[in-house]
Amino acid sequence: MNSNKVIAIDGYASTGKSTLAKMLSIHYNLTFIDSGALYRAVTHFALEGGFLKDNYFDQVALESALKNLTLKFESDKRFLFLNGENISNKIRLPRVSDHVSSIAALPIVRKFLLHQQRQMVNENGLVMDGRDIGTIVFPNADHKFFFTARPEVRARRRYEELMNQGHEITFDEVLSNLIHRDKIDTGRDIAPLLKANDALEIDTSKVTIDEVFDCLVEKIDSK
Ligand code: DC
Numbered sequence: 001m002n003s004n005k006v007i008a009i010d011g012y013a014s015t016g017k018s019t020l021a022k023m024l025s026i027h028y029n030l031t032f033i034d035s036g037a038l039y040r041a042v043t044h045f046a047l048e049g050g051f052l053k054d055n056y057f058d059q060v061a062l063e064s065a066l067k068n069l070t071l072k073f074e075s076d077k078r079f080l081f082l083n084g085e086n087i088s089n090k091i092r093l094p095r096v097s098d099h100v101s102s103i104a105a106l107p108i109v110r111k112f113l114l115h116q117q118r119q120m121v122n123e124n125g126l127v128m129d130g131r132d133i134g135t136i137v138f139p140n141a142d143h144k145f146f147f148t149a150r151p152e153v154r155a156r157r158r159y160e161e162l163m164n165q166g167h168e169i170t171f172d173e174v175l176s177n178l179i180h181r182d183k184i185d186t187g188r189d190i191a192p193l194l195k196a197n198d199a200l201e202i203d204t205s206k207v208t209i210d211e212v213f214d215c216l217v218e219k220i221d222s223k
Contacts, residue, residue: 005030005125006140007220008133011147012193013178013185014154014161016204016212017129020147023213024220025127033073033120035130035137037080038113039104040091041071045082046103047095063108071116092162094169097177101184104131110190131185134196143220144199153205154178 007024009017018034025032046052051062072081079088090096103109117137120126128137134144155175162169185193195201200219204212 005142006121006138007125007127007143007145008138008141008196008199009127009129009145009147010131010134010193010195010199011129011145012149012154013181014158015147015149016157016209017147019209020212020216021127021129023209024216027213027217028125028127028220030125030127031120031122032077033117033126033128035113035117035128035133036100037088037091038071038116039109040096040100041080041082041087042066042069042109042113043096043100043103044087044091045069047099052099052103059106059108066108066112069112073120089165092165092167094162094167094173094177097181101181105184105188105190107190131193132191134199135194136191139196143223144196145216145219146195146199146201148201148203149205151175151178151182 005028007021007028007030009021011017018036021034022032024030043052045065046062049062049065051058051065068083070083073079074081079086080091081087114137117128120128121138130137134141134146152175155171155178158178159169159171159174162174182193202212202215
């Protein structure tokens with residue numbers, strides 16, 4: 001595969017998109033970008049700045065504050081910095097997960113991040129995972145995949161991830177957050193979670209990460 005290729009992986013939360021995107025980026029020596037982290041960063045920014053609270057949201061103030069927001073992936077794209085602060089762990093907190101789908105549904109936020117995501121393609125090529133990469137961000141991507149899996153399987157994976165990171169949360173809370181996010185992500189007016197016509201759909205419920213990886217590499221190499 002040429003090194004300047006774009007691979008788009010879209011799909012539901014906790015279907016293994018980022019894990020597989022990272023593995024492909026290493027295999028093909030491409031840059032890896034987790035676009036969900038960018039939406040989480042803006043959500044964190046809105047919460048920290050006081051623009052967003054449980055029953056309060058000041059969209060005008062957020063829009064204006066976005067002008068002073070710089071997002072940068074550093075250290076081999078492993079860490080995300082917001083105006084110089086490493087926020088990689090903070091964006092995984094349940095407080096951010098609870099609000100991120102609502103923030104991601106806002107046209108002002110999508111416009112802001114669309115621009116940032118397109119600027120991240122370099123001569124090295126890219127693997128980006130998200131919800132609208134194959135449909136909106138890179139409709140001409142060289143390879144497109146769309147991941148699905150049963151909600152209970154996805155919630156179990158996310159729950160174990162959060163437990164390992166020491167977060168206090170129940171399985172039911174994780175499951176209801178996922179279902180809630182699915183609903184908002186698929187139902188929003190702008191750039192909804194949707195399989196691109198030319199994307200290959202993969203159900204990761206009953207297969208291992210390595211099996212999915214082998215399948216993706218076979219598809220990519222045979223194209
Ligand atoms: O991949 P994730 O679960 O970390 O994404 C967090 C949220 O961000 C998800 O609920 C929907 C939103 N998102 C989006 O709308 N578009 C993207 N390209 C990536 C994520």
